[in-house]
Amino acid sequence: MATTSQDPVLVILQLTGANDYLNTIVPYTNGYYWDARPKVNIPADQVVPIDDDLAFRSDMDQFKDIYDKGNMAIVHGVGFENSPRSHFRAMDIWHTCEPDKIGTDGWVAKIIRDLDPTGENVLKGVNFGQGLPRAMTMRGVPITSVNHLATYGVFSSVSGINSQDERTQLLDSFARMYSPAIGNGLTMEYIGQTGLDALRGADIIKIAPQQYSSTVEYGSTSIATSLKDVAQVHLAGLGTQVFYTSHGPFDTHFNQGGSHAKLWIDISEAVDSFFADLQEHNASENVVMMIFSEFGRRVRDNGTGTDHGAAGVAFVIGDRVKGGMYGAYPSLKPEDLTQGDLEPNYDFRGLYSTIVDKWMGLDAVPIVGGQFEQMSFV
Amino acid sequence: MPTKQDIALIAHLMRRAGFGEPRADLVARADKGYEAVVEELLHPEDQPPIDEELMYRILPGYEGALGPPISQADWMFRMVNTQRPLEEKIALFWHQMFATSNSKVDNPPEIGRQIAMFREYGLGKYGELLVELAKSPAMIFWLDNHGNHDGSINENWGRELLELFSLGVGNYTEDDIKSAARAFTGWTIAPKIPRNPLGRFFWNFEYKPEDHDDGKKTFLGHTGNLNGEDIMGIIVDQPASPRFLARHLYRFFVADEPDVSSWNSIPPNDPAAIEILVDAYNESHGDIRAILRVLFNSDFFKTSQFARVKSPAELIVGTVRMAGNYEGFRPGFNNLALECAWQGQELLNPPSVEGWHTGAAWIDAGALMRRVNFAAGVLGDISHPGVRAIVDRVQLQPNNSAQTMVAVCLDSMGPLQVSDTTLRELLSHALNGGELAWNTPEEISSSEDRVSKLLALIAASKDYQFA
Numbered sequence: 001m002a003t004t005s006q007d008p009v010l011v012i013l014q015l016t017g018a019n020d021y022l023n024t025i026v027p028y029t030n031g032y033y034w035d036a037r038p039k040v041n042i043p044a045d046q047v048v049p050i051d052d053d054l055a056f057r058s059d060m061d062q063f064k065d066i067y068d069k070g071n072m073a074i075v076h077g078v079g080f081e082n083s084p085r086s087h088f089r090a091m092d093i094w095h096t097c098e099p100d101k102i103g104t105d106g107w108v109a110k111i112i113r114d115l116d117p118t119g120e121n122v123l124k125g126v127n128f129g130q131g132l133p134r135a136m137t138m139r140g141v142p143i144t145s146v147n148h149l150a151t152y153g154v155f156s157s158v159s160g161i162n163s164q165d166e167r168t169q170l171l172d173s174f175a176r177m178y179s180p181a182i183g184n185g186l187t188m189e190y191i192g193q194t195g196l197d198a199l200r201g202a203d204i205i206k207i208a209p210q211q212y213s214s215t216v217e218y219g220s221t222s223i224a225t226s227l228k229d230v231a232q233v234h235l236a237g238l239g240t241q242v243f244y245t246s247h248g249p250f251d252t253h254f255n256q257g258g259s260h261a262k263l264w265i266d267i268s269e270a271v272d273s274f275f276a277d278l279q280e281h282n283a284s285e286n287v288v289m290m291i292f293s294e295f296g297r298r299v300r301d302n303g304t305g306t307d308h309g310a311a312g313v314a315f316v317i318g319d320r321v322k323g324g325m326y327g328a329y330p331s332l333k334p335e336d337l338t339q340g341d342l343e344p345n346y347d348f349r350g351l352y353s354t355i356v357d358k359w360m361g362l363d364a365v366p367i368v369g370g371q372f373e374q375m376s377f378v
Numbered sequence: 379m380p381t382k383q384d385i386a387l388i389a390h391l392m393r394r395a396g397f398g399e400p401r402a403d404l405v406a407r408a409d410k411g412y413e414a415v416v417e418e419l420l421h422p423e424d425q426p427p428i429d430e431e432l433m434y435r436i437l438p439g440y441e442g443a444l445g446p447p448i449s450q451a452d453w454m455f456r457m458v459n460t461q462r463p464l465e466e467k468i469a470l471f472w473h474q475m476f477a478t479s480n481s482k483v484d485n486p487p488e489i490g491r492q493i494a495m496f497r498e499y500g501l502g503k504y505g506e507l508l509v510e511l512a513k514s515p516a517m518i519f520w521l522d523n524h525g526n527h528d529g530s531i532n533e534n535w536g537r538e539l540l541e542l543f544s545l546g547v548g549n550y551t552e553d554d555i556k557s558a559a560r561a562f563t564g565w566t567i568a569p570k571i572p573r574n575p576l577g578r579f580f581w582n583f584e585y586k587p588e589d590h591d592d593g594k595k596t597f598l599g600h601t602g603n604l605n606g607e608d609i610m611g612i613i614v615d616q617p618a619s620p621r622f623l624a625r626h627l628y629r630f631f632v633a634d635e636p637d638v639s640s641w642n643s644i645p646p647n648d649p650a651a652i653e654i655l656v657d658a659y660n661e662s663h664g665d666i667r668a669i670l671r672v673l674f675n676s677d678f679f680k681t682s683q684f685a686r687v688k689s690p691a692e693l694i695v696g697t698v699r700m701a702g703n704y705e706g707f708r709p710g711f712n713n714l715a716l717e718c719a720w721q722g723q724e725l726l727n728p729p730s731v732e733g734w735h736t737g738a739a740w741i742d743a744g745a746l747m748r749r750v751n752f753a754a755g756v757l758g759d760i761s762h763p764g765v766r767a768i769v770d771r772v773q774l775q776p777n778n779s780a781q782t783m784v785a786v787c788l789d790s791m792g793p794l795q796v797s798d799t800t801l802r803e804l805l806s807h808a809l810n811g812g813e814l815a816w817n818t819p820e821e822i823s824s825s826e827d828r829v830s831k832l833l834a835l836i837a838a839s840k841d842y843q844f845a
Contacts, residue, residue: 086482086484087484088480088481088482088484088727089481089482089484092481092482102479102481102482102729102730102731103730104729104730122743127744130716130720131716131719131720131721131722131744131748132722132744134729137729139735139739142742142743143742143743143744144743144744145744145747154747154750154751154838155750155751155754155834155838156751157751157752157754157755158751158754158755158758158759158831158834159755159758159759160758160827160830161831166831169807169810170831170834170835173803173804173806173807173835174750174835174838176799176803177799177800177803177804177835177838177839177840178840179799181797181798181799184797184799186738187634187687187737187738188797188840190738190741191687191738191741191746191840191843192840194741194742194743194746195746195750195840197743198743198744198746198747198750201743202747302575
């Protein structure tokens, strides 16, 4: 079994498309909820109560188990002032911590920079998915972005490579074509170095699936595959400290019932398998997972779905997390809503700060762009 | 018959003024002569347009599209299939220089209309283009000019207009910004139809005289009751304008330059070229077509082959044009648009008002892996007609040597100029398999396989990253 170091590791799971807060952590005894949600609600006999006011939706039972073990913090009312209802703008703000102007540097990339200032480990930050989220982009910060771990590598797209020999031959040719040569100019040299970096990253990371074995059986959903990939790389002990992946689409304007349920069934199962897998390998102690979405959805349903809202809920999960509820569920009273939406009461940069400072052990101020109220979940 | 050099030069022109062309088209163009081809490119209106009615009938999601990938796919379709390459390329140029981003605008079809405006005005007078830009609803929203009111100005548009769209830092004062902002009060968007419940609607420009500041303003030494058009008229006559524009044109069409933010301190790589473009601007009173005519016919352009790192759009569109696998109406343009985003250039959604960082900044380990895998995957696939044509050309050669195979493949893929290191490796890779043979079905299949693998390897080279 691989040994992993005890450096803190952060796994970020982004719920893309705006998760419906009200139907995730359900205010099941609140009359305003039933007034506003005549059609798109979680029936009272289908909730799993946390206390007298709030409940998980029933298909999140693995989340309830984790919560009961004391390993999950539910962070209420997360968002920011003047929350835009645009997915793109809101996600940008979450990614760059710049609510007032268009930012270009990602907060996760800044974490990577501070963890590995010389960019020695190309696997310090790994994204699972297509393309890099803006949260991980910053000039000079190398990030590895993997679509599927099993097939990741140079020439994975070329059909008809008939044997391992042929692949090796092509990769060797690639390496020689990208090897340093004098007199070809700075950009050519840089591209050569970057090509070799990519090859090296792919070469190192392929160890992960090779040496992985586990009794945990993940589901076949995309989020299960992504989290299994995260687990494999984590267990291989390659020095990765930030993993990023996303799941969706949560943009449930229409026919929310079934699709929202499926999303949470898949996530709950996958997160549960992920932590079970790490625990089986004694490698869960140093891992914290943060789950967020760009904003919540409108309090009043639109008949079959819900439109864009403001405040949302975040989850922080891990063995060393102090479980419980943090912050307050925003008021559902009609007079307390902003344009029909829950008013955020906790700045997301406070959530980030808590994790960056108390978990990753870094100075949060330059990463999130200021001082924000921290919580005590780690 | 055009010489090899003639074809290489036309190939270079088509990569820069368009998105590259397959070998057979290059020969046909080279037959007309270089200057005639430049002239043809400069007059896209003489070539048939994309049949939009047909496009929207076959791809109904494209019209008034809801999500960004659809509007991006619309543009991808045009870049791949246009018979007016420079029309699309100049639109991409202005999209880079006047970067407007969906991250805030949140209305991809409206940004698409801005791109259409670039197609229409992008080769005309710079001053007229600037006025159209100021009227673009996407731009108004992007830089907050709808919040710029008489008596309560918002400087965002005024500032970026001077800093990033026309003069460059150091060529105006803070007072000029305020005056510009005041002159553009009342340039706004007509009341919008709310997005819910029916979806996105186009926005419309509206000039509100009652919200326009009619007071006296002083802008770059000119005083009067200036309005937006007056500001643009003054800007285009500033000596800083042609210089700034020339540097942008040089960076986009000729050779990589440092980022705009450093232009104040870092001089151009080729100051003489910038002077030539400035002169062309002054002689033509800011006529973009005339400036580009000078640019494409200049020696500094002709000798700049492979001096730029391809943008993702150039890499993707150029590759599929060569492979011929996205010709005409067919599904899948969404995937090309997404690929472009994954390689670091999400069309209609540039990272900031500064546009994309270009040159070496396109490349990081993740982006390079994608570029290599995309190009190698497409050009290594013999089922694509363009790849098939290259394989057939190899088969038709009088000799079957590995050297000939490498030479024909490189020639067909550009002609692509490669470094000694690359050439040595390609030859050694090809020589490994010995001579090609085309006699039995087994030999044919094995030879075809070897040629397509060689094409994949060339597509994966450092050299293929350059335009």
